[in-house]
Amino acid sequence: MKIAIIFGAKSFEHEISIVSAIALKKVLKSTLVYIFCDYNREFYLIPTDEITSKKFSSGEYKKYKKLEIKKGGFFVKSLIGVKKIEFDLCINLVHGADGEDGKLASLLEFFEIDFIGPRVEASVVSYNKLLTKLYAKEKGVSVLDYRVLAKNSVREIDFKFPVIIKPLRLGSSIGISVVKSKDELDYALDVAFEFDTQVLVEPFIDGIKEYNLAGCKVANGYKFSVTEEPQKEEFLDFDKKYLDFSRTKRVNRADISATLEESLKNSFKSLYEPLFLGSLIRCDFFVWDEKVYVNEINPIPGSMANYLFEDFEEVILSLSKALPSATKVPSEYRYINSIQSAKGK
Amino acid sequence: MKIAIIFGAKSFEHEISIVSAIALKKVLKSTLVYIFCDYNREFYLIPTDEITSKKFSSGEYKKYKKLEIKKGGFFVKSLIGVKKIEFDLCINLVHGADGEDGKLASLLEFFEIDFIGPRVEASVVSYNKLLTKLYAKEKGVSVLDYRVLAKNSVREIDFKFPVIIKPLRLGSSIGISVVKSKDELDYALDVAFEFDTQVLVEPFIDGIKEYNLAGCKVANGYKFSVTEEPQKEEFLDFDKKYLDFSRTKRVNRADISATLEESLKNSFKSLYEPLFLGSLIRCDFFVWDEKVYVNEINPIPGSMANYLFEDFEEVILSLSKALPSATKVPSEYRYINSIQSAKGK
Numbered sequence: 001m002k003i004a005i006i007f008g009a010k011s012f013e014h015e016i017s018i019v020s021a022i023a024l025k026k027v028l029k030s031t032l033v034y035i036f037c038d039y040n041r042e043f044y045l046i047p048t049d050e051i052t053s054k055k056f057s058s059g060e061y062k063k064y065k066k067l068e069i070k071k072g073g074f075f076v077k078s079l080i081g082v083k084k085i086e087f088d089l090c091i092n093l094v095h096g097a098d099g100e101d102g103k104l105a106s107l108l109e110f111f112e113i114d115f116i117g118p119r120v121e122a123s124v125v126s127y128n129k130l131l132t133k134l135y136a137k138e139k140g141v142s143v144l145d146y147r148v149l150a151k152n153s154v155r156e157i158d159f160k161f162p163v164i165i166k167p168l169r170l171g172s173s174i175g176i177s178v179v180k181s182k183d184e185l186d187y188a189l190d191v192a193f194e195f196d197t198q199v200l201v202e203p204f205i206d207g208i209k210e211y212n213l214a215g216c217k218v219a220n221g222y223k224f225s226v227t228e229e230p231q232k233e234e235f236l237d238f239d240k241k242y243l244d245f246s247r248t249k250r251v252n253r254a255d256i257s258a259t260l261e262e263s264l265k266n267s268f269k270s271l272y273e274p275l276f277l278g279s280l281i282r283c284d285f286f287v288w289d290e291k292v293y294v295n296e297i298n299p300i301p302g303s304m305a306n307y308l309f310e311d312f313e314e315v316i317l318s319l320s321k322a323l324p325s326a327t328k329v330p331s332e333y334r335y336i337n338s339i340q341s342a343k344g345k
Numbered sequence: 346m347k348i349a350i351i352f353g354a355k356s357f358e359h360e361i362s363i364v365s366a367i368a369l370k371k372v373l374k375s376t377l378v379y380i381f382c383d384y385n386r387e388f389y390l391i392p393t394d395e396i397t398s399k400k401f402s403s404g405e406y407k408k409y410k411k412l413e414i415k416k417g418g419f420f421v422k423s424l425i426g427v428k429k430i431e432f433d434l435c436i437n438l439v440h441g442a443d444g445e446d447g448k449l450a451s452l453l454e455f456f457e458i459d460f461i462g463p464r465v466e467a468s469v470v471s472y473n474k475l476l477t478k479l480y481a482k483e484k485g486v487s488v489l490d491y492r493v494l495a496k497n498s499v500r501e502i503d504f505k506f507p508v509i510i511k512p513l514r515l516g517s518s519i520g521i522s523v524v525k526s527k528d529e530l531d532y533a534l535d536v537a538f539e540f541d542t543q544v545l546v547e548p549f550i551d552g553i554k555e556y557n558l559a560g561c562k563v564a565n566g567y568k569f570s571v572t573e574e575p576q577k578e579e580f581l582d583f584d585k586k587y588l589d590f591s592r593t594k595r596v597n598r599a600d601i602s603a604t605l606e607e608s609l610k611n612s613f614k615s616l617y618e619p620l621f622l623g624s625l626i627r628c629d630f631f632v633w634d635e636k637v638y639v640n641e642i643n644p645i646p647g648s649m650a651n652y653l654f655e656d657f658e659e660v661i662l663s664l665s666k667a668l669p670s671a672t673k674v675p676s677e678y679r680y681i682n683s684i685q686s687a688k689g690k
Contacts, residue, residue, distance in 0.1 A: 010674050012674055014674075015678060015679070015680045015681055016680075018681065019681075039676035040676070041416060041455060041457075042416070053681045053684070054681065056678065056681065057681040068415065070413065071386060071387070097672070097674065098455070101466070102465045102466070102469065103454060103455045103465060104451075104455075105451075106448040106449075106450075106451030106455075106465065107451060107452060107455060109448055110386060110443065110448045110449075110451075110452060111386075120446065120447045120451065120465065121446070121447070121469050121473060121476075124447065124466050124469040124470070125476070127466075128466060130483070131466075131470070131476070131480075134476075134479040134480065134482075134483055135476075135479065137479075138475070138479055195672070196672070197619060274495070274542060274543070327442070327540070327541070329355050329357055329359075329384065329442065331384035331385070333360060333401065333402030334360070335360045335361075336360055336364075336398045336399065336402040337402050339398070
């Protein structure tokens with residue numbers, strides 16, 4: 001199996017996508033084809049045995065072959081014409097904007113390139129934290145209470161402090177602050193508004209339990225990871241998360257009851273189907289007072305949450321055989337033809 | 346002003362997009378550049394003075410120049426290299442799939458081509474009727490009650506008949522049926538499931554009033570169309586809608602009170618901002634028992650709802666100056682550089 005990894009792109013999470021991509025080299029035995037999208041949205045083919053993070057920060061990647069995305073795949077120009085880069089399918093590993101906001105999914109769907117990753121609708125629903133909440137509630141999965149503030153809104157919140165402030169559309173803890181009192185609110189909002197024109201405000205519940213569960217649906221049912229209780233201080237800041245994206249070491253199963261694990265899996269399934277078909281997602285849940293809440297749906301988790309799976313390669317290969325197919329549209333001119341014939345033309 | 350009209354694409358509404366595109370020639374004085382996307386998702390440059398619907402149904406369009414979408418625009422290959430097609434901005438006029446589902450918006454955003462039309466997030470929210478309902482409720486705009494059925498769900502509805510059945514993701518009345526009794530349900534569901542794996546069920550309220558209002562936000566506030574009470578029999582079927590997309594004749598203002606008109610405009614504004622910035626949308630409202638409900642948000646209405654505006658060209662030109670800008674992402678390697686320097690590399 002030849003798998004292309006698409007990473008980078010015009011995103012605040014560009015760098016962690018690079019780290020994520022390099023981590024996959026350690027855990028996948030399949031042949032990997034690295035397709036880098038730079039900050040300028042130009043694609044490059046990076047030889048697998050030469051990939052290092054420095055190649056990107058130094059700009060050295062520009063010496064490699066430039067690619068163009070077109071119908072059916074990625075192409076490189078050569079003296080004798082245009083050559084298609086061969087692979088069986090690709091993994092969208094662009095975190096944040098471009099990758100998780102629906103743009104790359106759209107490109108891959110439009111150009112009919114098989115991929116593992118959220119489709120455009122799933123991307124938009126999980127990227128925008130307000131839409132995630134509305135969607136989860138509709139699916140019967142609880143969410144924490146929230147308010148949405150726009151850049152030009154009055155900066156008042158009818159919540160008790162502490163609260164947590166998040167840009168509405170970013171991942172990876174960027175721009176997130178815990179605000180303990182009213183005095184700290186302005187600064188936290190200024191920070192969050194650097195990244196988005198809207199921010200989400202939620203109560204910050206000290207001592208709330210957090211559990212991460214990854215998985216996907218394949219031909220014969222769901223493949224679930226172990227449930228992890230992520231290590232956190234107050235909450236993971238970006239520097240720590242950054243390191244987190246390079247994880248390849250298997251983690252220990254969280255010490256939770258079979259009942260709770262079952263309940264997390266049921267919430268996962270309610271959220272997954274049919275929206276996230278074709279993607280390996282990680283759901284981050286809260287548990288408070290024996291009730292399960294979904295915090296976030298990561299449709300392209302850091303290094304694909306490989307460290308949560310017993311046999312990550314097998315999961316990817318099974319998923320590659322269970323990609324959703326697009327609705328068939330017949331290429332017909334029924335109406336124009338009938339009008340033409342009515343006109344006698 | 347040189348405006349490119351992108352139309353066609355791999356959509357059940359491909360044909361009405363052609364009709365819509367041709368209609369704009371009659372109402373816009375700006376120079377138009379016609380970019381056709383065929384069922385195979387190949388782009389062609391159609392000379393404005395040669396455009397007729399038959400050119401497409403006959404396949405004759407293939408004799409025109411083929412275009413490629415790339416960073417910055419659409420390009421044509423010539424003997425001396427690659428030439429960019431010149432225009433100031435484009436209008437996404439692809440109705441239904443590809444155009445309204447977020448794919449084309451993503452392509453235009455990714456390749457940094459200025460356009461009038463919904464951005465990827467707005468596309469997804471308005472294309473999926475369930476998401477539209479969740480979004481509208483969140484924005485304080487009422488919607489009719491509903492159920493969502495999946496292809497493999499039990500075919501039972503806890504609603505009184507008559508009900509209306511709609512594919513969850515199509516526009517233009519395709520696959521829609523009014524179901525008067527339980528006997529008719531199966532057939533209507535079969536029809537709707539031809540077009541989507543999920544369908545929406547709503548009560549069908551005889552005598553409900555329907556009003557359409559189009560508009561957009563420009564530099565100095567909102568530009569609203571007149572409010573139209575669409576002519577309908579039981580409801581517009583596709584054949585009638587098809588003709589509807591070629592409308593260019595100004596319509597009469599609906600005979601409603603100033604209070605109701607104000608209330609429709611307020612609902613419109615609640616739905617529009619900030620999600621739909623950059624697009625000219627048509628909101629289709631219901632009024633029942635003096636209450637306003639939103640039925641649908643059309644982010645790319647047929648022939649851009651030109652017939653609803655006093656001065657359509659002026660609206661388009663004002664909107665072209667009020668397109669939203671993308672969030673700026675600095676091209677930096679902060680984390681990789683700091684790790685490299687910590688390693689002494």
